[in-house]
Amino acid sequence: MNNANNEYIIVYNIGELITSSDPWIINNAAIVIEKGNGIIKDIDKNITIKDKYDLSKHETIDVKGDPVLPGFIDSHTHFVFGGYRADEYLWRLDGQSYSEIMKKGGGIVNTVDATRKTSFKDLIDTGKNRLDNYLQQGVTTIEGKSGYGLNIETEIKQLDVMRSLNNQHPIDVVQTFMGAHSVSREFKDDKDGFVNYVIEEMLPVIAERDDVSFCDVFCDEGVFTIEQTKNILTKAKSLGLKPKLHVDEIAYVGGAELAAEIGAVSAEHLLKVSDEGISRMAKNNVTPVILPITAFSLQEKYAPARKMLENGLDVAVSTDFNPGSSHSYSIPLLLSLSAIKLKMNLKEIVKAVTINAAKALDRDEFIGSLEPGKFADLIILDAPSYEHLIYNIGGNIVDTVIKKGSIVHKKDKLQYEKNNIMKGDK
Ligand SMILES: [Zn+2]
Numbered sequence: 001m002n003n004a005n006n007e008y009i010i011v012y013n014i015g016e017l018i019t020s021s022d023p024w025i026i027n028n029a030a031i032v033i034e035k036g037n038g039i040i041k042d043i044d045k046n047i048t049i050k051d052k053y054d055l056s057k058h059e060t061i062d063v064k065g066d067p068v069l070p071g072f073i074d075s076h077t078h079f080v081f082g083g084y085r086a087d088e089y090l091w092r093l094d095g096q097s098y099s100e101i102m103k104k105g106g107g108i109v110n111t112v113d114a115t116r117k118t119s120f121k122d123l124i125d126t127g128k129n130r131l132d133n134y135l136q137q138g139v140t141t142i143e144g145k146s147g148y149g150l151n152i153e154t155e156i157k158q159l160d161v162m163r164s165l166n167n168q169h170p171i172d173v174v175q176t177f178m179g180a181h182s183v184s185r186e187f188k189d190d191k192d193g194f195v196n197y198v199i200e201e202m203l204p205v206i207a208e209r210d211d212v213s214f215c216d217v218f219c220d221e222g223v224f225t226i227e228q229t230k231n232i233l234t235k236a237k238s239l240g241l242k243p244k245l246h247v248d249e250i251a252y253v254g255g256a257e258l259a260a261e262i263g264a265v266s267a268e269h270l271l272k273v274s275d276e277g278i279s280r281m282a283k284n285n286v287t288p289v290i291l292p293i294t295a296f297s298l299q300e301k302y303a304p305a306r307k308m309l310e311n312g313l314d315v316a317v318s319t320d321f322n323p324g325s326s327h328s329y330s331i332p333l334l335l336s337l338s339a340i341k342l343k344m345n346l347k348e349i350v351k352a353v354t355i356n357a358a359k360a361l362d363r364d365e366f367i368g369s370l371e372p373g374k375f376a377d378l379i380i381l382d383a384p385s386y387e388h389l390i391y392n393i394g395g396n397i398v399d400t401v402i403k404k405g406s407i408v409h410k411k412d413k414l415q416y417e418k419n420n421i422m423k424g425d426k
Helices: 046-052 086-093 098-103 108-117 120-136 152-168 191-207 226-238 255-262 275-283 292-298 305-310 331-340 346-352 355-360
Strands: 008-018 025-034 040-045 059-062 068-070 072-074 139-145 172-180 212-219 242-247 266-269 287-290 378-381 398-403 406-410
Touching (some): 040 046, 108 152, 120 139, 120 152, 120 406, 172 226, 191 212, 191 226, 212 226, 226 255, 242 255, 255 275, 292 331, 331 346, 346 355
Antiparallel strands (some): 068 378
């Protein structure tokens, strides 16, 4: 008698299993997942798993030879916001400068006004829709930043929306407080006053919450200085929030060096990073997060990904989805730009959206690779090999998404096989 029935979910007949760990690929593999908690129990060759476990006694998923990878992790987004700035984007394509656009009421303040006005429910609805789009492209964990409130009330509203979405959606939402994203209207001519407001009034309230992991600051020319950033992040750290930084995007300000000095988990953007900054990040274990869709959208020079990789950095790449500089949640575009513009190879790119992205969120102990003890967040591709992630330009080849052992998405069926098709001119 076998009493241990139905204890596991067994994903079998995997053609290429890309683990994002060591060994990198296992051909003809299977994964055994504990049913109660969604944790990987065993990974091996198909034939070995079939020997060790009686497949007829467990729940099974037959992959039929397709490739399987860890679920993608988007480690830098601003996906909760009100309103849109499509008009501004077209003005910019028309050649108007950022300062001209600001004069017409554009820029971050535009989104801040809209986000303050948008109801909790509307932010949930648009946020959920965006997460659904991410999920269909294989994303199983996402980071989301506040920073479109710039006052306590709206910063909290954004964080509450993310917490609620985390509870109701299969994607795990990792929350970052970014009150120092820009100076609010209320402190227009008093940047130090705003920095004080963030430190003295916002941070203590935010740090009380148990759902916010990180504090991020936009440290760059015309935004917050190195000194102001250091003051905010030092306070954040003392309250238990881990530092992240938007740095060296507009101009070189020594932001990567600051990230290393302050013990930041990640430094993001880095278009203008210095060689010294790169080597200090490497020494201090700071994960660089590169955002090539933003550089593409703004027609900027790309961050020096190769130099970072050659210095031993674990480069992550991310969409930076936001209403201004990167209105895109496209994972296929992210992968293509990483290959063609950042000159990363297939293995580096897969690591950049799995294990290295997990490092950028300080979650690599639990997710980002497929190995026993980690969560079974994985995707099945509709392609003969995982090379098609790069070969297929701009297309979504994710067929099935599995979160902690449960299928949470399967590619939609087209409707024309069921419905009548009308053709001709009558
Ligand atoms: Zn950003």
